[in-house]
Amino acid sequence: MAAAALESGFDAGTKFLKKLVRFIRGADTLSVAEKVYSIAAFLAIVTTFLLVMSVQSVRLQTTYRHLHASSAEAAIxxxxxxxxxxxVVMESRGIYMSADRNAAKQFADGLVRRNxxxxxxxxxxxKHVGTNDAELFATFRQRIMQFIDFRQELVRRxxxxSPAAAREWGDNDANRSLRNKLNGDLEALERIYRERASEADALANENRYAAAYLFALGLAALILAALNVVVMRNSVVGALADITxxxxxxxxVDVKSEVPHLRRHDEIGRLARAVxxxxxxxxRIFQLEELELGTAQARDAAMTERDKFNDKYQAKKWQLSAxxxxxxxxxxxxxxKANVVAMNANYRKMYGLPETIQGGSSLQEILDHRVKSGLFSGDVAKYVAAxxxxxxxxQPTAYEIALNDGRVIKIYERPMDGGGWVSVQEDITEQRQRERMHExxxxxxxxxxxNVAEGIIAKDARNLRYLFINKxxxxxxxxxxxxxVGKTARExxxxxxxxxxxxxxxxxxxxxxxxxxxxDTVNNPIRGRRKVSWRRLQIGGAGEDSHIFVTMVEDLGTEMGAAA
Structure with missing residues (x-):
């Protein structure tokens, strides 16, 4: 049976090839399906090669981009x-050369930031470490941590x-040895990343060949597509245009016109005979259509009017819902009657209402659900009656309610034209919490x-009038x-x-x-000449209502009695 099937398939293939040769010579021997399938088969073969080469090209490009990007970012x-x-070394030298600890602080802050x-x-x-530099990077990372720890200790000392103690700790052979090893690690890493860049360049060269193959396959696909256009136009599209x-x-209603291509034996011929x-x-039915034309026109007009009305209704409904x-x-x-006409998603979410509660449900159903979920503990009947x-x-009204889960809801109720009621409800829990916290x-x-012992004075920076002083x-x-308060210093x-x-x-x-x-020494009209120490800062800026000066005053004299 296998031999018979093989022989049958061979015969069918031979027959098709003969028909294909006659078609190429100009005879219309192939059916539309055979023409389309033949071109599709060639296109599928070329597309398969094109897909394979595309995958290879993408793989090469991805590898190239990864190597190039990782080597560049690692080098940076x-x-x-x-x-x-x-x-860090420069900041360390700044600490060494500082005269005292206060002078060294700015260099210490910079060193900590650089660390x-x-x-x-x-x-x-x-993230750029690979198999060829993992061991080297681990050693390098450990030395970086040692370098950072060493400099942190230098800052602390x-x-x-004193700066001298910091210099004694940092200016030694161990520190220089660690720096030399770090320099060696950096040079070794640079060599590895240069090698990665070279590998990326090699992949770029390989990708050029893949691009050439893709171009050739794309050209072949373009030729087949053009051939497909020519064949389909001459054998199919033109005939279909005539039949169309x-x-x-x-x-x-030109029922006397001739239908072309009736003598063809392929699908086009069958289509022509069907037409x-x-x-x-x-x-045959032309006369019946003329009789029914008046009725159909009236029916169509009614349906059109109905569709317009339905479209307007749906649009208004959608706009209201949105x-x-x-x-x-x-x-x-x-x-x-306290039945739900409409509700939005935020109201449903606020009370955790199920999908079973929709328009047409009653307010009592909503309250019963809130009782079950623990969000309402009052008398449902009395609430509905109210x-x-x-x-x-x-009568419009506004009030607040506290839910059992701790939320506070602000409710605004207003009557609707034509009867009914609309209620807008807002969760103001966070607002109330912020108000209490602010108070x-x-x-x-x-x-x-x-109650602080230091004098605190606030002054309006715009007109230099005093706004506040403490006890x-x-x-x-x-x-x-x-x-x-309300006066200037000159007053x-x-x-x-x-x-x-x-x-x-x-x-x-x-x-x-x-x-x-x-x-400073000031002449206080009440306390006399006093020696005072003050620290000051400004809040806000020019052009702002809240632009004020704040002064913190300490009387250094033997008696209290000075201000700013």
């Missing part, structure tokens, strides 16, 4: 680490002991400011808060003291803050 990382090591950047740079290089024109004539049968059928569902608050509409009473009175913070701040400042100045102090205060105000505007203590 090596350069960055090298620069950071140099920056963090160095650790981050080393960590970011880990420089700040807690005949069909158009029949559609225009001829259709033409004959159209001719509007209420886009609201950030929950919304529910009730009719005069809502019905408000609907009947048509607690204001009370806490007032208590702290009023300690009242005691230092020797005046009450009511006597000071309270002597010209010498007022000039000094205005000079300090201008300095504060230029410096933003003066947290280092300043020692």
């Amino acid at each position: 990382g090596v350069g960055r680490i090298n620069a950071l090591i140099y920056a 963090r950047e160095l650790a981050e740079a080393a960590k970011s290089m880990e 420089g700040l807690e002991i 024109q005949a069909t158009d004539r029949i559609a225009q 001829q049968n259709f033409r004959d059928a159209v001719a 509007a209420i569902n886009s609201m950030p608050q929950g919304l529910i509409m009730l009719d005069g 809502v019905l009473d408000r609907i009947a009175k048509r 607690r913070m204001e009370r806490l701040l007032a208590i702290v400011v009023e 300690a400042a009242e005691k230092q100045i020797g005046m009450s808060r009511a006597e000071i 309270l102090f002597s010209k010498e003291t007022a000039d000094l205060i205005e000079k300090r105000d201008q300095q504060l505007l230029a410096q933003q803050q003066q947290l280092e203590p300043m020692i």
Whole structure:
């Protein structure tokens, strides 16, 4: 049987090849299906080769991009680490050469910051580590950590002991040896990344050959596509166009026109004969269509009007649904009997309502569900009766309710035109929590400011009038808060003291803050000449209503009594 099947298949193939040769010579021996399948087979073969080469080209390109990108990013990382090591060394030298610990602090801060950047740079290089540099990078990472730990200890000694102690710790052979090893590691890593770049260049050369193959296969596919166009146009599309024109004539009630290609024996011929049968059928029913034309026109007009009305209804319904569902608050509409007309998704989410509760459900069903879910503990019947009473009175109202889960809901109720009720509900739990927290913070701040031993004075930066002083400042100045607030320094102090205060105000505007203590002697009209220490800062900026100066005052004299 296998031999018979093989022989049968061979005969069919031979027969098809003979028909194909006759077709190429100009005889119309192939059916439409055979023409389409033949071209599709050739296209499938070329496309398969094209797909294989495309996959190979993509693989080469992906590998090339990965190697190129990883080698480039790794090389940049090596350069960055090298620069950071140099920056750390420079900051260390700044600590060595500082006269005291205060002078060394700015270099210590810079060194700590560079240490963090160095650790981050080393960590970011880990994603580019491959099999050929894993062991080297592990050693390099360990030395980076040793370098960072060593410099952290140097900062600690420089700040807690002295710059000399930091120099003694950092300027030694062990430190230089570690740096030399790090330089060696960086050079070795650079060599590895250069080798990766060379591998990427080799892959780029291979990809050129793949591109050439792709071009050749694409050209072959283009030729087959052009051949397909020519064959389909001459054997199929042209004939179909002729039959289509005949069909158009029949559609225009030209039932006497001739149908072309009736003598062909392929699918086109069968289609032409089917069109001829259709033409004959159209001719037979033409008279019946004329009789029914009036009725059909009336029916079509009615259906069109119905469709327009339905479209308008659906559009309005969609617009209403989109509007209420886009609201950030929950919304529910009730009719005069407290049945649900509409509700949005936020209302459903607010109370966890199931999909079974839809338009047409009652308010009592919603409350029963809230009772089951623990969000309502009152009397359902009384609540529904109260809502019905408000609907009947048509009086808008607003109130808040606290749910059993701790949420606070603000409810606004309004009557609707034509009867019914609309309720907009908003979850204001976070708002109430923020208000309570803000009140607690204001009370806490007032208590702290009023009870600190240091005098605190606030002044409007726009007109230099005093806004606030605490109890300690009242005691230092020797005046009450009511006597000071709303006045300027020139209205309270002597010209010498007022000039000094205005000079300090201008300095504060230029410096933003003066947290280092300043020692001045002022002439207090109540306490006399006093030596005071003050620290100052400004809040806000020019053009802002909240632009103020804050002064923290300490009386250094033997008696209290100075202000700024």
